[in-house]
Amino acid sequence: xxxxLALAAGTxxxxxxxxxxxxxxxxxxxxxxxxxxxxxxxxPESWDFSGYADLVLMGDLPLWRAAFNSVVITGLSxxxxxxxxxxxxxxxxRRPRAPAMRALRAGFLVTMMYPAMLLVIPVYFVVYRLGxxxxxTGIVLFLSMGPLQxxxxxxxxxxxxxxxxEAATIDGAGETGILWHVVLPMARPVxxxxxIITFLLNWAQxxxxxxxxxxxxxxxxxxxxxxxNGELGTNFQAIMALSVLTTLPPAxxxxxxxxxxxxxxxxxxxxx
Amino acid sequence: xxxxxxxxxxxxxxxxALPFAALTIVFGLWPILLAMRVSFxxxxxxxxxNPVWVGLANYASVLADPGFRASLxxxxxxxxxxxxxxVGFALAYALLLHSPWVGRARTLFKLAAFLPVVTPxxxxxVVWRWLYDHSFGAVNAALSAIGLPAFGGITSPDTALFAVxxxxxxxxxxxxxxIFLANLALCDRALEEAAAIDGARPLQTLRHVVLPQLRxxxxxxxxxxxxxxxxxxxxxVVTTKGGPDGATDMLSFHAWQAFDEARYGEATAMAxxxxxxxxxxxxLFYRAGEKGRAA
Numbered sequence: 189x190x191x192x193l194a195l196a197a198g199t200x201x202x203x204x205x206x207x208x209x210x211x212x213x214x215x216x217x218x219x220x221x222x223x224x225x226x227x228x229x230x231x232p233e234s235w236d237f238s239g240y241a242d243l244v245l246m247g248d249l250p251l252w253r254a255a256f257n258s259v260v261i262t263g264l265s266x267x268x269x270x271x272x273x274x275x276x277x278x279x280x281x282r283r284p285r286a287p288a289m290r291a292l293r294a295g296f297l298v299t300m301m302y303p304a305m306l307l308v309i310p311v312y313f314v315v316y317r318l319g320x321x322x323x324x325t326g327i328v329l330f331l332s333m334g335p336l337q338x339x340x341x342x343x344x345x346x347x348x349x350x351x352x353x354e355a356a357t358i359d360g361a362g363e364t365g366i367l368w369h370v371v372l373p374m375a376r377p378v379x380x381x382x383x384i385i386t387f388l389l390n391w392a393q394x395x396x397x398x399x400x401x402x403x404x405x406x407x408x409x410x411x412x413x414x415x416x417n418g419e420l421g422t423n424f425q426a427i428m429a430l431s432v433l434t435t436l437p438p439a440x441x442x443x444x445x446x447x448x449x450x451x452x453x454x455x456x457x458x459x460x
Numbered sequence: 461x462x463x464x465x466x467x468x469x470x471x472x473x474x475x476x477a478l479p480f481a482a483l484t485i486v487f488g489l490w491p492i493l494l495a496m497r498v499s500f501x502x503x504x505x506x507x508x509x510n511p512v513w514v515g516l517a518n519y520a521s522v523l524a525d526p527g528f529r530a531s532l533x534x535x536x537x538x539x540x541x542x543x544x545x546x547v548g549f550a551l552a553y554a555l556l557l558h559s560p561w562v563g564r565a566r567t568l569f570k571l572a573a574f575l576p577v578v579t580p581x582x583x584x585x586v587v588w589r590w591l592y593d594h595s596f597g598a599v600n601a602a603l604s605a606i607g608l609p610a611f612g613g614i615t616s617p618d619t620a621l622f623a624v625x626x627x628x629x630x631x632x633x634x635x636x637x638x639i640f641l642a643n644l645a646l647c648d649r650a651l652e653e654a655a656a657i658d659g660a661r662p663l664q665t666l667r668h669v670v671l672p673q674l675r676x677x678x679x680x681x682x683x684x685x686x687x688x689x690x691x692x693x694x695x696x697v698v699t700t701k702g703g704p705d706g707a708t709d710m711l712s713f714h715a716w717q718a719f720d721e722a723r724y725g726e727a728t729a730m731a732x733x734x735x736x737x738x739x740x741x742x743x744l745f746y747r748a749g750e751k752g753r754a755a
Contacts, residue, residue, distance in 0.1 A: 194561035201553065202572035205630065209575075211598050212587045220596075227601040276480025279473040288474065292481050299488030301739060306691070306712065306731040309719050310491035313498065313507065318486070333483050363472040392580035395694070410582040414698065417586045424596060427586060434583040442578040446571060449578065453635065454642045457680060 209435070216240070216428035223424070239425030243433070246416055246426075249404040255433070258391065258408040261324060265331035266386040270379055272332060277341035278371065281348075300335040312399050322402030330400065331390045336456040337382050343455065344378040345371075381452040384445050391438045409434040499728040506724040518729040528730065530706060531714040534621070535690060538710065542625055542689040547681045550633045551674070554640035555666070570641070574634040581631055585698035588627040589614065592699075614699050617707040624695050624708055631695075632688060636681045643677035644670075679749035683742055690738050 214230045215223050216239050222232070243251045276296075280289045299307075311330055312321075320326030348371065356366045372379075394410035401407060407415070413430045416423070442449055499518055501511035522528050553573065557566050576584055591597050592613030600610050612619035647670065655665045671678075693712040696702060702709035702717070711734050719727035 191561040191563075194556060194559060195565060198556060198562050198565055198569040202569050205572045205576060205634075207598070208584065208587045208591060208630070211591065212583075215590070215596075223596055227596055227598050228605065272479045272483060275476040279477035279480075283470070283473050286470075286473070289477065292477060292484065295489055296480075296484045299484060299492065301742075302488075302492050302735060306495075306715070306735055307488075307491055309715070309727060309731055310495035310498070311487060313494050314486060314491045316507070329483065330487050333487050363469055367472075367476075388578045392578075392582070394580075394582050410580050413586060414582050417589070417698065424590065427590070431583045431586050434580050438578050438580065439575060442575065443571070446574075450570075450574060450638050453577075454638050457635075457639055457684060458642060458676075 209439075212428050212431050212435070216425060216432050218425070220424050236425070239423070239427075239429035242423055242426040243429055246412060246430075247404070249407060249412055251412075251430075251433075253405075254407055254409050254412040257324070257406060258410075258437075261327055261331065261397070261406075261408055262387055262390045264324075265328045265390050266383050268328060268332035269334060269337050269386045269390075270383050273334070273337040273382070274341050274375070274379065277338055278345050278367070281342055281345035296338060299333075300338075308396050308399050311396070315400050321400060322406060323400075324406055326400045327397055327406060330396050331393055332386075334386065334389065336389070336453070337386060339456050340378060340382050340385075340452060344375060348374065381448045384441065384448060385452050385456075388438050388441060388449065495728045495731060498724050499732050501725055503723050503725040514725065518725040519733070522726050522729045522733065527706070527709070528714060531709045531711050534707070534709060535692070535711040538621060538625070538692065538708075539686060539689040541621075542628060542692070543682060543685040545625060546629055546633050546685050546689075547636055547678070549629060550636035550681065551640055551678075553633070554637045554644060555670075557637075558641060558644040570638070573637055576631050577634045579631070581694045582698060584631050585627055585695045588623075588630070588695075589699045592623055614708075615704060617705045620700055620704060620707045624692070624699060627699065628689070628692065628695055632685070636685060639681055639684075640674065640677050643674050647673045675749075679745070683745050683749070686741055686745065687738055690734070690741065 210230050214232060217235055217237065218229075218232045219234075219236045219238070222229075222236075245251070246254075276292070280293050283289045315321050315326045315330070318326070320329070352370060352374075353366055356370050361369070392410060394408070394414055397406065397408050398411050398414075401411070404412075404415075409430070413427070413434050416430055417427050498506045498511075500513055500515060501518075502514050503518075505511040556562065557569055562569060591599050592611075592615075594600060594610075594613070594615070597613070599613065603609070603611055611623075614620050614623045651669050651673075652665055655669045660668070691712050692710045693716070696708055696710050696713045697716075700708040702713050711730065715727050715730035715734065718730060
């Protein structure tokens, strides 16, 4: 009996968590009139792809452009985040007592305490002064800084056994050689985890993208969706279609790498 | 060691840290200092090389503004409610998933609750905005189907805050849940079994055996949730835009509007105030958590 109740409760809650996805997908394939007549129905009466067709041109922003921006900005910022943060965290963990490294770590920790959303406002001023306003470079650079990435790398490098590095040193390897031939091969799993998580987190970013953009040329899918949803004379079906397209890539990546994603996000939070 | 070799050896580390240091300064320390500076200047001149300094005038005008005060009250009340609802739900659901009763369904239940966490928040909240809609929405259609009264959703001042809370719970609770699950996996099952043998009721076991072991996860989750919900922003931009009648006018949204109207001085003053509140509340809870652990 207890077992049945527990399963029933879990099933009900899971259905509630998943219902918005089903409703979004269904509404993107049903005509607006059909949804108005039966808002709860999930299986389409007839398949209507006009919502997707309407997206091909959203005002002056073509869909392919927003999708392209999303892939480029998210991909580049994930690569850069991994490279820059891994190198920084490695240097800081290998030389924890060097004054410059201590200052860098402290400075970074202060930055992390400043709520990211509030940081975007002053970042606008900085990007403006650097002449990077409205550029993909400005957006990518800003998105490649994150507390979670640093904490995950720092944790990993702290657990590296000192003997491994000592042994390599005795064998005559230089620091570059140690990093390239000893540390990096061992770091492969954490590099993959950080890259996947950064991709997921940055795919969802919209506020920095909107603030650093001058016009729709650098908008990503979430920014396009936000704008489409805010327009007068809303095209409900197209909004649902764009929601599906914005949700699908991270959902697929998550389902394929769920263990790593959940483990990484938990570790980053628990040890941070 | 030879000085040149020493320099080369240490130089490697400095070279490795350099890009990270550059990003930390350019997108961290510099903007934070700049924000504090702008908050002491006149908005119209804030972006010029020689801005007009106004001292604390921006802070004074922000604090005297009834709109800001109302927004501060809403933000604090909402954060308290949202933390309780999210952490409470996440704890209960994690306990259910950790129990032996759910068996193999555990992974499926966990994934369903966690999927919204990695769903872009804009997409999730856009769907919720339409789910709440009076003519399209599934929420009211479902309520009327089972004979319940209609829900005002995001268009009624009485229910808007609650509607926002539900949408945010959908997006965030799965994260707090997996933190609890990670902590539960470290708990000692033998203690629970011993309590059961000693004749403890399930609720007594929960209170005296399980909850004390979950202390780390509770502290982490409360602190994370506080930081999260004090900054509530995206859901407001997507669903209510602070309305109806300012019922959901959260601080970060209020500050963003000031920024959007080029009131830079006041916007950064509000940002600095919110930062101070988040910092103070976070430190307070960390302290409380540490003290509890020591006792």
